[in-house]
Amino acid sequence: MKVFQVINAGLFTTVQDLGRYGYLRYGVPISGAMDTFSLTAANLLVANNENDACLETTLVGPKLQTLATTQIAITGGNCSPTVNGQRVAMWQTLTLREGDVVSFGRMESGCRAYLSIQGGINVPLLLGSRSTYVRGGFGGLEGRQLKIGDVIEASDMSLLTVEYSLPIKHVPRFTNQLAAHVVLGPQDNMFTEKGLSTFLSNPYKVTLEADRMGYRLEGSVIEHVLKADIVSDAILPGAIQVPRNGKPIVIMRDAQTTGGYPKIAAVGTADVDLLGQAKPDDVIEFSKVTVKEAQERTREYYKLLKTLRGLLDRKAVNV
Amino acid sequence: MSNELYVSARYLPFGDNALLVEFSDTISLEANLKVTVLSEAVTKAKMRIEELVPTYRSLLIRYDPLKTTYEQLVFQLKDLEKTLDKPSPETKRQKIAIPVVYGGEYGPDLAYVAKHHRLTEQQVVKLHSSREYRVYMIGFVAGFPYLGEVSDEIATPRLETPRLKVPAGSVGIAETQTGIYPCEAPGGWQIIGRTPLVLFNPMQQPPTPLKAGDTVNFEAISEKEFRTIEKQTRTKLSQRNKSE
Numbered sequence: 015m016k017v018f019q020v021i022n023a024g025l026f027t028t029v030q031d032l033g034r035y036g037y038l039r040y041g042v043p044i045s046g047a048m049d050t051f052s053l054t055a056a057n058l059l060v061a062n063n064e065n066d067a068c069l070e071t072t073l074v075g076p077k078l079q080t081l082a083t084t085q086i087a088i089t090g091g092n093c094s095p096t097v098n099g100q101r102v103a104m105w106q107t108l109t110l111r112e113g114d115v116v117s118f119g120r121m122e123s124g125c126r127a128y129l130s131i132q133g134g135i136n137v138p139l140l141l142g143s144r145s146t147y148v149r150g151g152f153g154g155l156e157g158r159q160l161k162i163g164d165v166i167e168a169s170d171m172s173l174l175t176v177e178y179s180l181p182i183k184h185v186p187r188f189t190n191q192l193a194a195h196v197v198l199g200p201q202d203n204m205f206t207e208k209g210l211s212t213f214l215s216n217p218y219k220v221t222l223e224a225d226r227m228g229y230r231l232e233g234s235v236i237e238h239v240l241k242a243d244i245v246s247d248a249i250l251p252g253a254i255q256v257p258r259n260g261k262p263i264v265i266m267r268d269a270q271t272t273g274g275y276p277k278i279a280a281v282g283t284a285d286v287d288l289l290g291q292a293k294p295d296d297v298i299e300f301s302k303v304t305v306k307e308a309q310e311r312t313r314e315y316y317k318l319l320k321t322l323r324g325l326l327d328r329k330a331v332n333v
Numbered sequence: 334m335s336n337e338l339y340v341s342a343r344y345l346p347f348g349d350n351a352l353l354v355e356f357s358d359t360i361s362l363e364a365n366l367k368v369t370v371l372s373e374a375v376t377k378a379k380m381r382i383e384e385l386v387p388t389y390r391s392l393l394i395r396y397d398p399l400k401t402t403y404e405q406l407v408f409q410l411k412d413l414e415k416t417l418d419k420p421s422p423e424t425k426r427q428k429i430a431i432p433v434v435y436g437g438e439y440g441p442d443l444a445y446v447a448k449h450h451r452l453t454e455q456q457v458v459k460l461h462s463s464r465e466y467r468v469y470m471i472g473f474v475a476g477f478p479y480l481g482e483v484s485d486e487i488a489t490p491r492l493e494t495p496r497l498k499v500p501a502g503s504v505g506i507a508e509t510q511t512g513i514y515p516c517e518a519p520g521g522w523q524i525i526g527r528t529p530l531v532l533f534n535p536m537q538q539p540p541t542p543l544k545a546g547d548t549v550n551f552e553a554i555s556e557k558e559f560r561t562i563e564k565q566t567r568t569k570l571s572q573r574n575k576s577e
Contacts, residue, residue, distance in 0.1 A: 035383065035384065036383075036384050037539075037540065038384060038386045038393075038395070039384070039385060039386050039387060039471060039544070039545065040471055040475065040476060040533075040539055040540050040541050040544070041471045041472050041473065041474060041475045041476050041477055041533075041541075042475045042476075042535075042540060043475075140535045140536065141535055141538070141540060147475075149474075150474070150475050150516065150535075151516070152535040153535070196348075197346050197347075197348050197349060198346075199345050199346050199347065200345035200346065200347050200353045200355070201345075244358065245358065245359060245360050245389050245390055246388065246389065246470075246472060246473075246479075247353070247355075247388040247389065247390065247391045247393070248353070248386040248388050248391070248393035248472075250347065250348065250350075250351055250393070250395065252348050253347070253348070270472065270473055270474060271386065271472050271473075272388055272470065272472030272473060277347075280346075280347050280348030280349075280351075281348065282348055282349040282350075283348075283349055283350055283398075305346045305349060305403045306402075306403075308348065308349035309349045309398040309402070309403075311349070312349050312350070312398050312399075313398070313399065316399060
């Protein structure tokens with residue numbers, strides 16, 4: 015069913031779900047939402063499956079014309095969304111009628127917003143996911159970002175009789191100062207004590223070279239012991255590579271699956287989502303945690319998602 | 334390439350949801366065999382893990398921290414590793430022949446590689462296509478196989494300035510490695526030829542015909558044969574797409 019026509023595509027808008035898992039050994043990156051929490055919430059707010067495909071916007075969002083009555087939710091960074099020029103709330107179900115124009119305004123916080131559509135966006139499932147991998151040219155809408163004139167279809171439609179909203183205390187707040195918890199390694203032994211302490215005690219700024227593949231950071235130079243090259247091995251989103259120039263690179267979800275720079279540390283699951291909302295000039299501070307502590311944080315994070323599910327489910331039962 | 338295996342494998346944490354079992358810090362057949370053997374043993378042991386990524390000298394194991402812990406996995410893996418002391422016979426590995434048209438517009442660096450080693454182009458082709466290569470790993474871009482090792486007689490450093498676009502199917506050399514670009518990508522390998530085979534197709538399961546541990550050999554073909562195979566492949570692909 016045709017739901018939207020793209021009037022304006024925005025800076026970089028793609029179709030994403032929770033990601034393409036299980037194909038790293040074939041060189042296929044995980045892709046998927048840079049902020050999976052916000053995508054999950056967007057889906058729950060329109061009673062979708064948590065893994066349904068949504069639109070992911072980057073800094074400047076798109077302008078969409080509604081082709082049929084539908085329900086959506088907009089989550090993620092505060093993108094000042096409007097419908098027919100009127101500000102609408104984020105983190106809640108919105109009902110749209112044919113002809114309504116959805117627009118994204120100034121990005122007040124964060125970098126990426128998510129727009130879910132009741133039924134989920136209908137694009138082919140490739141290797142278990144609907145996520146767009148633009149560099150590989152597959153997934154999502156013809157393997158590319160949205161362009162003017164595109165038509166967005168939803169898989170099936172059943173309007174909810176109730177509009178949900180996420181309690182304000184569960185809405186994440188995105189700031190320009192990010193605290194990321196890291197587990198040192200796997201190649202922390204390739205850095206001097208001084209290098210490790212530089213990394214853990216100085217702020218790093220996100221440069222303009224920041225996209226779905228990764229972020230180059232600017233800041234104090236991290237000292238290697240000797241070499242700054244390794245025989246290429248596997249990398250995952252959240253890994254922090256430090257090439258010869260001593261400036262860290264955070265690996266994100268569209269990155270290649272192997273790399274030849276030593277990894278000083280890796281950011282935990284919850285903080286990878288947080289970093290997914292980082293934009294150029296934002297400042298990241300890294301602090302060291304043990305594997306156990308990182309996993310404890312991940313468990314807390316999943317608990318929050320469970321709470322979310324409970325809240326929205328209960329409302330559905332009440333209808 | 335050397336054979337410097339660590340005395341015992343290193344177990345290294347990778348964030349909150351993965352760990353690395355590292356056998357060496359150099360490229361070696363011995364380390365790569367260890368990776369393959371452990372990878373297969375872990376698969377057989379049905380451990381509670383999410384996925385395995387075998388590379389040159391290490392095996393990445395991604396797990397769900399809600400289902401298992403780092404300590405538990407390391408304990409199980411060390412136990413498993415003990416049973417693998419003898420190099421188990423590598424059974425059921427695929428052998429795949431890759432047809433390649435060498436030189437000309439398909440292999441713009443063949444002349445350079447030949448000149449670099451004071452060989453004729455034919456000699457380079459013969460040396461490249463007369464041995465079997467092991468798929469050490471797949472990475473860089475979707476479906477890119479890192480194959481080793483080429484004869485020292487044709488091992489050539491990368492281009493000083495990488496190309497912005499290397500066409501899909503290009504076969505290249507970088508030092509003692511050889512590899513195939515499955516799709517158009519930027520790259521600095523010395524391109525000596527091109528295969529008409531499709532090495533990555535996200536509509537297929539698995540998306541690539543090669544996997545780490547497989548054996549590959551190259552067969553020199555003519556430009557005419559290249560076009561014929563290319564046409565056949567395209568027809569097959571479009572038929573399959575239609576039937577889906």
